[in-house]
Amino acid sequence: MTEERIFNFNAGPAALPLPVLQEIQASFLNFKGSGMSITEVSHRSPWFDDVINDAVDRTKRLLGLDERYHVLFLQGGASLQFAMIPMNFLGEGKSADYVNTGTWSTKAIKEAAILNKAHNVVASSEDKNFSYIPNDISFNADAAYVHITSNNTIKGTQWESFPDTNGVPIVADMSSDILSRPLPMDKFGMIYAGAQKNMGPSGTCMVIVRDDLLATAEKDLPSMLKYDTFVSKNSMYNTPPCFGVYTIQLVLKWLEQEMGGLEKMQAHNEKKGAMLYEFMDGSDFYRATAEKGSRSLMNVTFRLPTEDLEKEFIAAATQKGLGGLKGHRSVGGCRASIYNATTMAAVEALIDFMTAFKKKQ
Amino acid sequence: MTEERIFNFNAGPAALPLPVLQEIQASFLNFKGSGMSITEVSHRSPWFDDVINDAVDRTKRLLGLDERYHVLFLQGGASLQFAMIPMNFLGEGKSADYVNTGTWSTKAIKEAAILNKAHNVVASSEDKNFSYIPNDISFNADAAYVHITSNNTIKGTQWESFPDTNGVPIVADMSSDILSRPLPMDKFGMIYAGAQKNMGPSGTCMVIVRDDLLATAEKDLPSMLKYDTFVSKNSMYNTPPCFGVYTIQLVLKWLEQEMGGLEKMQAHNEKKGAMLYEFMDGSDFYRATAEKGSRSLMNVTFRLPTEDLEKEFIAAATQKGLGGLKGHRSVGGCRASIYNATTMAAVEALIDFMTAFKKKQ
Numbered sequence: 001m002t003e004e005r006i007f008n009f010n011a012g013p014a015a016l017p018l019p020v021l022q023e024i025q026a027s028f029l030n031f032k033g034s035g036m037s038i039t040e041v042s043h044r045s046p047w048f049d050d051v052i053n054d055a056v057d058r059t060k061r062l063l064g065l066d067e068r069y070h071v072l073f074l075q076g077g078a079s080l081q082f083a084m085i086p087m088n089f090l091g092e093g094k095s096a097d098y099v100n101t102g103t104w105s106t107k108a109i110k111e112a113a114i115l116n117k118a119h120n121v122v123a124s125s126e127d128k129n130f131s132y133i134p135n136d137i138s139f140n141a142d143a144a145y146v147h148i149t150s151n152n153t154i155k156g157t158q159w160e161s162f163p164d165t166n167g168v169p170i171v172a173d174m175s176s177d178i179l180s181r182p183l184p185m186d187k188f189g190m191i192y193a194g195a196q197k198n199m200g201p202s203g204t205c206m207v208i209v210r211d212d213l214l215a216t217a218e219k220d221l222p223s224m225l226k227y228d229t230f231v232s233k234n235s236m237y238n239t240p241p242c243f244g245v246y247t248i249q250l251v252l253k254w255l256e257q258e259m260g261g262l263e264k265m266q267a268h269n270e271k272k273g274a275m276l277y278e279f280m281d282g283s284d285f286y287r288a289t290a291e292k293g294s295r296s297l298m299n300v301t302f303r304l305p306t307e308d309l310e311k312e313f314i315a316a317a318t319q320k321g322l323g324g325l326k327g328h329r330s331v332g333g334c335r336a337s338i339y340n341a342t343t344m345a346a347v348e349a350l351i352d353f354m355t356a357f358k359k360k361q
Numbered sequence: 362m363t364e365e366r367i368f369n370f371n372a373g374p375a376a377l378p379l380p381v382l383q384e385i386q387a388s389f390l391n392f393k394g395s396g397m398s399i400t401e402v403s404h405r406s407p408w409f410d411d412v413i414n415d416a417v418d419r420t421k422r423l424l425g426l427d428e429r430y431h432v433l434f435l436q437g438g439a440s441l442q443f444a445m446i447p448m449n450f451l452g453e454g455k456s457a458d459y460v461n462t463g464t465w466s467t468k469a470i471k472e473a474a475i476l477n478k479a480h481n482v483v484a485s486s487e488d489k490n491f492s493y494i495p496n497d498i499s500f501n502a503d504a505a506y507v508h509i510t511s512n513n514t515i516k517g518t519q520w521e522s523f524p525d526t527n528g529v530p531i532v533a534d535m536s537s538d539i540l541s542r543p544l545p546m547d548k549f550g551m552i553y554a555g556a557q558k559n560m561g562p563s564g565t566c567m568v569i570v571r572d573d574l575l576a577t578a579e580k581d582l583p584s585m586l587k588y589d590t591f592v593s594k595n596s597m598y599n600t601p602p603c604f605g606v607y608t609i610q611l612v613l614k615w616l617e618q619e620m621g622g623l624e625k626m627q628a629h630n631e632k633k634g635a636m637l638y639e640f641m642d643g644s645d646f647y648r649a650t651a652e653k654g655s656r657s658l659m660n661v662t663f664r665l666p667t668e669d670l671e672k673e674f675i676a677a678a679t680q681k682g683l684g685g686l687k688g689h690r691s692v693g694g695c696r697a698s699i700y701n702a703t704t705m706a707a708v709e710a711l712i713d714f715m716t717a718f719k720k721k722q
Contacts, residue, residue: 006396010403013603021390021398028386029379035367035682037382039562039608042371042685075436075564076585079599083583111583196600201400203436203564203602222444222472224437238440239557241564242374243604247400321396324403 007346010324011153011299011337012176012197015346019258020250038246043239051246052235058252062262063183065208072207072230073245077194078104078175081205082111084225085147085171085190088217090117094144097168100124101133102152103330104173109147122146130155132291139165144216145189146170151177153197154328156290156301156335162187169213177298178206179255180340181266189213195244197298198340199251204244255340265340272338272347273297279351285358289333300336301327310334313357322353368707371685372514372660372698373537373558376707380619381611399607404600412607413596419613423623424544426569433568433591434606438555439465439536442566443472445586446508446532446551449578451478455505458529461485462494463513464691465534470508483507491516493652500526505577506550507531512538514558515689517651517662517696523548530574538659539567540616541701542627550574556605558659559701560612565605616701626701633699633708634658640712646719650694661697662688671695674718683714 008015024038031038034047041047056071065071074080085108090096095118098109102125112119120143123134130152139146146165151158153176162170162184169189178193190209196202209227223229229237235245259265277295280286280302289301304310310333317325327333336350369376385399392399395408402408417432426432435441446469451457456479459470463486473480481504484495491513500507507526512519514537523531523545530550539554551570557563570588584590590598596606620626638656641647641663650662665671671694678686688694697711 004391004394004396008397008401010397010401012600013401013403015401016398018390021400025386025389028389029382030365033365035365035684036369036371037377039382040369040371040374040376042374043563044690075438075441075602077436077599080436080583080585083585087583107584114581114583194600196603201602201604202404202600203605220475222441222448222475223468224441224444238438239373239555239563241436241562241602241605242557243562244564244602323396329405 006321006323007349008323009336009338009342009346009350011328011335012194013202014197014337014339015341016200016247017251017254017258017341020247020254023250024247039243041242043236043242048242051242051249052240055245055249055252058249058256059206059208062179062252062255063185063208065185068211069185070209070214070231072209072227073235073240073248074205074207074230075203075241077202077205078173078192079107081173081192081207082108083115084227085145086112086115086117086119087221087225088227089144089171089213090115090119091218095119095140095142097122097139097143097146099134099137099146099148100126101149101157102130102155104152104154104175105147105149108149108173125157128291131157131289131294133157133159133294135163137163139163139168141166141168143168145213147172149173151296151298153299153337154331156288156296156299157294158296158298160293169210176339177296179262179265180269180298182262195248197337200244200247204241204248206248259340268344269297269338269340272342272344273300275347275351276300276336276338279354283358285361286354298337298339300338301331301333302335303333307332309361316357317353320353322350367682367684368710369684370697370699370703370707370711372689372696373555374563375558375698375700376702377561377608378612378615378619378702381608381615384611385608400604402603404597404603409603412603412610413601416606416610416613419610419617420567420569423540423613423616424546424569426546429572430546431570431575431592433570433588434596434601434609435566435568435591436564436602438563438566439534439553440468442534442553442568443469444476445588446506447473447476447478447480448582448586449588450505450532450574451476451480452579456480456501456503458483458500458504458507460495460498460507460509461487462510462518463491463516465513465515465536466508466510469510469534486518489652492518492650492655494518494520494655496524498524500524500529502527502529504529506574508533510534512657512659514660514698515692517649517657517660518655519657519659521654530571537700538657540623540626541630541659543623556609558698561605561608565602565609567609620701629705630658630699630701633703633705634661636708636712637661637697637699640715644719646722647715659698659700661699662692662694663696664694668693670722677718678714681714683711
């Protein structure tokens with residue numbers, strides 16, 4: 001069965017590490033001798049306690065989090081966070097700064113607006129079709145937080161480094177590049193990420209939140225829309241998405257034990273990205289769409305000379321077992337998502353295919 | 362591996378049908394020839410379209426839903442619904458009736474109160490420790506909805522039939538008995554259920570909502586907290602919990618093809634429940650805690666003569682491969698959850714064990 005698997009370049013849900021999938025499969029009918037599937041084990045059991053506690057511990061180790069940070073598992077994806085963040089942190093008299101780098105930032109801003117919460121869009125790359133990450137941004141010193149999208153799956157851009165916000169905590173949507181590199185955590189009051197790119201199946205959202213930001217949160221909110229609820233109950237106020245947390249735990253273990261941590265993961269991702277971008281930069285056929293200095297190491301967006309050739313390219317690639325290379329439906333073109341779990345072999349196979357495809361024209 | 366599985370009486374996450382788990386396991390590395398795991402397949406792909414559309418169709422067939430009803434897959438469990446329901450359906454000048462039959466009803470009422478939404482608790486069984494389902498309730502004719510919890514996992518009670526509300530739509534939390542029997546759908550404006558008892562893994566919540574109730578919903582809500590968002594996008598405004606929807610689809614297929622639909626499922630559940638209750642009624646050692654006429658066919662709660670005996674009973678049962686018999690931590694005692702997937706063989710094994718345990722005293 002394994003050898004029939006494709007090279008998966010989907011933007012999310014996306015490729016997961018094969019050893020993780022194999023471990024899930026092998027123990028699916030009997031998890032750790034419990035006599036139950038992980039999908040049947042009570043969340044109030046020692047079996048699941050071990051899973052969630054290990055996932056929290058590994059996240060803390062990998063990112064070097066001190067005791068001010070809480071690692072939480074929520075549901076509803078990043079899209080629910082777009083609303084929960086202003087609900088929690090923009091009480092009466094407060095305002096937040098938002099940087100708009102594309103579709104997901106725009107959606108985050110929209111939810112703050114729906115909630116009638118004060119917010120300023122302090123920078124945007126919309127002038128150049130979101131093909132770059134703004135710099136030299138003037139932030140408001142009294143902002144409750146600065147919201148950014150660290151990696152933009154649709155336009156293929158990524159923050160290479162994080163801005164100086166004069167101590168205002170950054171709240172970052174890292175759905176598509178969490179755990180792909182070490183982070184200067186001191187800058188972040190909160191990080192959130194849907195699992196379905198670098199961590200696990202869709203339906204689980206990791207939230208990492210710091211005490212000082214948490215202390216500013218509104219109190220009179222529905223229980224499931226308050227970060228405090230999840231902090232005080234170790235993410236188990238109600239039944240958590242157990243299978244998602246379990247898969248994340250295995251991916252975190254793989255990151256520590258197989259990949260050797262985030263510095264090595266970053267080096268690996270840089271190598272994959274460099275190979276692909278250098279190949280395209282040396283070609284007059286494939287053109288990367290993001291500006292240099294803003295290029296994503298997770299989602300490599302590119303165009304061919306014509307839309308007809310792009311269609312042909314995607315179809316031929318699919319035939320050859322290279323899947324998910326179609327660009328987002330809102331922008332067209334091509335996209336190779338090369339998250340943590342994408343192997344060097346997959347990138348090499350893609351470059352080989354791209355070389356051969358060009359030769360045939 | 363199969364033969365090492367236990368008889369699983371957990372209240373949720375709970376036992377799932379073995380053929381469903383086996384199918385998931387067998388195709389886990391390569392879903393329907395896609396060359397990807399179901400956890401890696403894009404939600405914007407024909408593969409996942411087939412999954413979610415089939416799950417919707419099967420739910421409609423099983424429950425006999427006409428075109429007024431929408432079948433949705435959300436996240437956040439029933440607990441998030443406790444807040445979303447008043448947010449959506451209790452705008453200015455509206456009020457709802459709530460019936461309090463235990464912990465989960467109480468939580469639903471609490472969220473309406475946090476949101477400052479007008480609501481009346483029109484009946485409660487708190488006077489007798491929630492051991493029965495109230496009847497002869499006076500509902501308010503102008504209520505926006507009547508909220509009930511159809512089955513109470515902690516106290517082991519269940520609505521045998523549903524009240525006449527003078528046309529006011531019932532909104533029912535059916536987390537622990539959905540798809541266990543046919544339903545008089547005309548009475549229901551909305552049904553919601555966390556998947557982790559009768560349908561699949563935790564992390565997916567099924568919502569069935571009717572057009573006339575939907576038409577009364579508030580418009581200015583965060584996107585992810587509006588039912589309209591899910592209706593207009595076939596539950597895919599953002600990435601849905603794909604693995605959960607997939608498991609639910611397989612459970613629905615099992616319900617239709619293996620169990621023969623909801624009437625047969627109900628007959629099976631009645632047989633299992635009758636065996637267990639009749640056994641206890643004929644015993645002076647085991648005592649069912651719910652009143653006759655309100656007894657749950659999903660969660661059979663019972664006591665032994667002393668708490669020490671209960672501890673010994675639970676430990677000895679676990680040793681014999683009968684798991685999850687401990688009562689909810691808030692009430693103590695014992696509980697056998699016998700959801701759809703619990704086999705007759707499991708109930709027979711439980712009764713055999715109970716008989717032997719009593720004999721040894």
